[in-house]
Amino acid sequence: MTDLPLDQVRTLLAVVDEGTFEAAAAALHVTPSAVSQRVKALEQRTGRVLLLRTRPVRPTGSGEVLVRLARQVARLERDAYAELGLSGAGEPTRVSVAVNADSLATWFLGALTRVPPEARLCFELRREDEAHTAALLREGTVMAAVTSSPDAVPGCSVRYLGRMRYLPVAEPGFAARHLAGPLREVLPPAPVVVFDRKDDFQDGFVRRLTRGRAEAGPLRHYVPTSEGFVESVAAGLGWGMVPEAQAGPLLRTGRLTVFAPDRAVDVPLHWQQWKLDSPALATVAGTVAAAAREALRG
Numbered sequence: 001m002t003d004l005p006l007d008q009v010r011t012l013l014a015v016v017d018e019g020t021f022e023a024a025a026a027a028l029h030v031t032p033s034a035v036s037q038r039v040k041a042l043e044q045r046t047g048r049v050l051l052l053r054t055r056p057v058r059p060t061g062s063g064e065v066l067v068r069l070a071r072q073v074a075r076l077e078r079d080a081y082a083e084l085g086l087s088g089a090g091e092p093t094r095v096s097v098a099v100n101a102d103s104l105a106t107w108f109l110g111a112l113t114r115v116p117p118e119a120r121l122c123f124e125l126r127r128e129d130e131a132h133t134a135a136l137l138r139e140g141t142v143m144a145a146v147t148s149s150p151d152a153v154p155g156c157s158v159r160y161l162g163r164m165r166y167l168p169v170a171e172p173g174f175a176a177r178h179l180a181g182p183l184r185e186v187l188p189p190a191p192v193v194v195f196d197r198k199d200d201f202q203d204g205f206v207r208r209l210t211r212g213r214a215e216a217g218p219l220r221h222y223v224p225t226s227e228g229f230v231e232s233v234a235a236g237l238g239w240g241m242v243p244e245a246q247a248g249p250l251l252r253t254g255r256l257t258v259f260a261p262d263r264a265v266d267v268p269l270h271w272q273q274w275k276l277d278s279p280a281l282a283t284v285a286g287t288v289a290a291a292a293r294e295a296l297r298g
Contacts, residue, residue: 004066006073008042011035012050012063013070019056042066059139068140068155072274075143079278093280096124098133098145101195102164103269105226106245108146111291112284119283129198130269137272143281144273146288156272159289162296163266165244168205169256171236179239179259188214191238196224201241205265241265245295266297 014024015035025032043050050063059067078093099108104127115121126142128135133145137153152158170179178190187209192202194216203215221237223229226246233240234255242256244264250256271288273281 011038096142098136100130101226107295114287161292166241170239174236191219192216193238193240
């Protein structure tokens with residue numbers, strides 16, 4: 001194999017994005033048979049199965065590599081058109097980023113407002129836990145991500161942003177009712193607020209506290225928004241790990257109390273992005289890093 005025909009690679013991307021061969025055919029203005037033939041030819045050329053023929057279609061591990069390639073080629077083409085002043089250069093450039101909910105609710109949106117208007121960027125943000133955002137980079141779904149992993153996804157560069165501090169907090173009345181006594185004994189059975197079923201933060205906190213003998217209690221409330229999570233803890237539904245930036249105002253007004261002051265948890269955050277000489281990505285990376293230096297701990 002000496003090259004990868006770009007029409008076949010773009011067709012693979014269309015199938016993944018549209019979800020079916022028929023929808024990809026409509027988007028590409030060709031027949032479903034032509035789409036199927038291109039994908040099969042690409043699989044024969046690479047000697048690998050690239051798609052799982054489910055509904056919607058999903059890429060295999062090898063397919064993800066080529067989907068990422070297709071998105072990177074498209075990004076470079078748009079940058080080249082803009083530099084050459086060709087048609088379409090006046091259109092805004094879309095930048096897709098995966099970011100965790102707590103960063104979205106605290107510092108990240110402020111970073112995007114610093115992007116110069118003349119850059120003409122529009123953002124497509126994908127909310128995902130910081131431990132899982134790298135998977136969206138690996139799949140080629142996004143160009144960049146705020147992640148807790150310092151290990152670079154293949155084809156990506158990594159930049160350290162800083163540490164987001166989380167405080168173990170509860171509503172004062174809740175703490176008096178449920179958390180009076182040795183913390184290792186009273187915290188495991190206490191009601192708890194959890195972001196979603198991927199959220200292991202509260203369980204991990206209890207495991208560290210009890211040296212692996214227990215996790216957070218079975219009475220747990222799932223609240224899948226950062227603001228709603230904090231408000232649920234402040235309302236007394238349960239205890240939770242809340243970002244320092246969000247907890248601060250509620251601590252000052254007495255709506256929250258830190259029940260384990262010496263057990264704050266710092267989560268390191270990193271910026272990962274495709275290794276492309278892209279002005280759009282460089283602009284976003286610079287503004288995000290500058291905002292992170294101000295908002296996060298070093």
